[in-house]
Amino acid sequence: MKKILLSMLVIGAVNLTSCKNEDIAPENDDYKYEEARLKTWETVLQGTFSDKTTFEENWNYYYPWGRDHNGSARMYGYPDHVYMENGTLTITANRISWDEGNSSADPYLAIKYHSGAIHAKHQILINDQYPNYEVKGEFQVPTATGTWPAFWLSGAWTWPPESDIMEFKGNSVNWQNTFRAWNDVSTITTSVYSPGSWHEYRVWITKANDSDVNIHYYIDGSWKGMHTGNFVGKPMWLIINMQMEGSSGSPGPSGSTTMKARNIYVGRSVAN
Numbered sequence: 708m709k710k711i712l713l714s715m716l717v718i719g720a721v722n723l724t725s726c727k728n729e730d731i732a733p734e735n736d737d738y739k740y741e742e743a744r745l746k747t748w749e750t751v752l753q754g755t756f757s758d759k760t761t762f763e764e765n766w767n768y769y770y771p772w773g774r775d776h777n778g779s780a781r782m783y784g785y786p787d788h789v790y791m792e793n794g795t796l797t798i799t800a801n802r803i804s805w806d807e808g809n810s811s812a813d814p815y816l817a818i819k820y821h822s823g824a825i826h827a828k829h830q831i832l833i834n835d836q837y838p839n840y841e842v843k844g845e846f847q848v849p850t851a852t853g854t855w856p857a858f859w860l861s862g863a864w865t866w867p868p869e870s871d872i873m874e875f876k877g878n879s880v881n882w883q884n885t886f887r888a889w890n891d892v893s894t895i896t897t898s899v900y901s902p903g904s905w906h907e908y909r910v911w912i913t914k915a916n917d918s919d920v921n922i923h924y925y926i927d928g929s930w931k932g933m934h935t936g937n938f939v940g941k942p943m944w945l946i947i948n949m950q951m952e953g954s955s956g957s958p959g960p961s962g963s964t965t966m967k968a969r970n971i972y973v974g975r976s977v978a979n
Contacts, residue, residue, distance in 0.1 A: 747976045747977045747978065747979060748974060748975070748976055748977075749974065749975060749976075749977055750972070750973070750974045751829050751973050751974060751975060752765060752827060752829055752945075752971065752972065752973035753971070753972050753973070753974075754794065755971065756791040756792075756794050756795055756796045756968070756969060756971070757791070757792075757793065757794055758791065758792070759785060759791060762791045762796075765827060765828055765829070766825045766826065766827055766828060767825065767826055767827075767828060768782070768783075768784035768785070768789060768823075768824070768825055769782045769784070769824050769825075769826075770782060770824050770826060770946065770948065771826050771861070771863065771944045771946070773811070774824075775810040775811045775812045775818075776810070776812050776824075776948075776950055777810070777812055777813060777814065777816075777950065777953050777954070778810070778816060778855055778950035778951050778952050778953035778954075778955070779810065779816040779817060779818060779819040779820055779951050779952040779953065779957075779959070780800055780818070780819070780820035780821065780822035780949070780950050780951040780952075781807065781810070781818045781820070781821055781822070782821075782822055782823055782824040782948065783821050783822070783823060784823065787799065787801075787821075788800070788801075788821060788822055788823035789823040789824075789825060794969055794970070795967055795968070795969045796825075796947070796967065796968040796969065796971075797965055797966075797967050798822065798823035798824075798825075798856075798947070798948070798949045798965065798966050798967075798968075799822070799823065799949075799963055799964070799965045800820045800821070800822035800823070800854070800949050800951055800960075800963065800964045800965075801820060801821050801822075801962070801963050802819060802820055802959070802960065802961055802962060802963075803818070803819060803820060803821055814953075816952065816953060819951065819952065819959065820951045820952075820959065822948070822949045822950065822951060823948065823949060824946065824947070824948030824949070824950075825946070825947050825948070826944045826945060826946045826947075827944070827945040827946075827973070829945070829973060830863050830942040830943060830944060830945075831860055831912070831942065831943040831944075831945060831973070832940070832941070832942040832943070833912055833913075833914050833920050833938060833939050833940075833941075834914070834939060834940050835914070835978060836977065836978050837975045837976065837977060837978070838913060838914035838976060838978060839911070839912065839913045839914070839975060839976040840910075840911075840912045840913075840973070840974070840975045841909070841910070841911050841912075841972070841973070841974045841975070842860070842872060842909065842910050842912070842945060842972070842973050843872075843907060843908065843909035843910070843925075843970075843971075843972050844858055844872075844873075844907070844908060844909075844947075844968055844969070844970060844971040844972065845905050845906065845907045845908075845968065845969050845970045846858060846873055846902075846905070846906060846908060846966065846967065846968050847902075847903050847904060847905055847906075847966065847967040847968075848873075848875050848902050848903065848966045849875075849902075849903065849960075849964050849965070849966060850875055850877065850878050850879045850902050850903070851877065851959070851960055851964065852877040852878075852955065852956045852957070852958070852959065853877055853951055853952045853955055853956055853957050853958060853959020853960060854875070854877055854949065854951065854955055854959065854960065854964055855874075855875070855876055855877070855949065855950040855951055855952070855953060855954060855955035856873070856874075856875055856948070856949045856950075856966040857871060857873060857874040857875075857946070857947070857948055857949075857950065858871075858872045858873040858874075858908055858946075858947050858968070859871040859872055859873070859874065859945075859946050860872070860910075860943040860944065860945055860946070861943060861944050861946060862941055862942070862943055862944075863941075863942040863943055863944050864941065864942060865941070866886075867886040867887055867888060867889075867936075868885075868886065868887070868936055868937075868938040868941050868943055869884070869885070869886035869943075870884070870885050870886075870910060870912070870922055870934075870936070870938075870943070871883055871884040871885075872908050872909070872910050872924070873908035875899075875902060875955075876954050876955040876956070877955035877956040879898055879899055879900075879902050880896050880897065880898055880899070881896070881897045881898075881899050881902070881908070881926065882894060882895075882896055883895040883896075883897070883908075883924040883931060883932070885922055885934035885935075885936050886936075887936050887937060893934040895924055895931045895932045895934075897926055897931055899926065905969075906926060906927055907925075907926070907927050907928065907970075908925070908926055909924075909925040909926075909928075910922055910923065910924055910925070911923040911925070912938075914939055915935065916939075917939060918937045918939050919935050919936065919937050919938070919939065920935070920936055920937075920938045920939060921933055921934075921935055922934045922935070922936060922938075945973065947968055947971075949964070949965075949966050951964075
């Protein structure tokens with residue numbers, strides 16, 4: 708029985724890795740996942756929101772490049788805008804009433820909010836040694852106009868690559884994007900019921916060939932689609948943030964807005 712099961716697991720791994728069509732579901736993903744876990748799997752990030760000390764051992768405040776990005780919020784840290792307790796991360800955006808100039812990042816919007824962003828110290832890197840990665844987390848997010856919460860991967864050396872695991876832009880539609888170039892992007896949009904309740908957002912990234920990865924996107928355990936990108940050998944940051952306005956519309960909320968995250972998990976397979 709064990710030999711039969713192992714054969715099924717190996718077949719599942721081969722089938723998913725060779726999958727090229729973005730419209731084909733990874734029917735044997737569960738077999739591949741379990742095979743990797745049983746033989747070569749390691750957890751690299753889990754349970755990091757219990758307290759400030761544990762958090763700071765695993766995460767940095769702000770974006771990897773600084774405090775500004777493509778919206779009207781400037782990022783700040785603990786405890787007013789990034790707070791962790793009992794396994795839950797809370798990011799709070801507050802509207803400010805003074806002139807703080809403009810964002811230093813394109814499209815250089817006027818700063819209207821102080822908010823929070825964090826990025827993991829561990830970088831996601833798909834290569835021959837680490838051919839599979841799983842990244843997932845549970846989130847409660849706002850959907851008011853002007854709120855822009857996200858859980859995403861961005862290139863550490865260059866942009867792209869980018870993979871947006873969870874991104875809401877002022878409504879209840881989640882965007883899961885894969886950027887191969889500024890003008891070469893694949894997108895999956897999903898209407899999510901009650902995004903302010905806990906939902907799980909996940910990617911399974913597997914090495915397809917010497918240059919490409921297959922990225923499988925999930926919400927609450929349901930497969931949403933697959934994208935392919937030339938991301939092999941390109942390290943990526945894992946980022947959680949609440950940007951404001953920009954692509955999520957304006958004006959944003961007049962007071963405070965929060966998003967919450969828990970059970971953030973990163974794991975990978977190690978080649979024998």
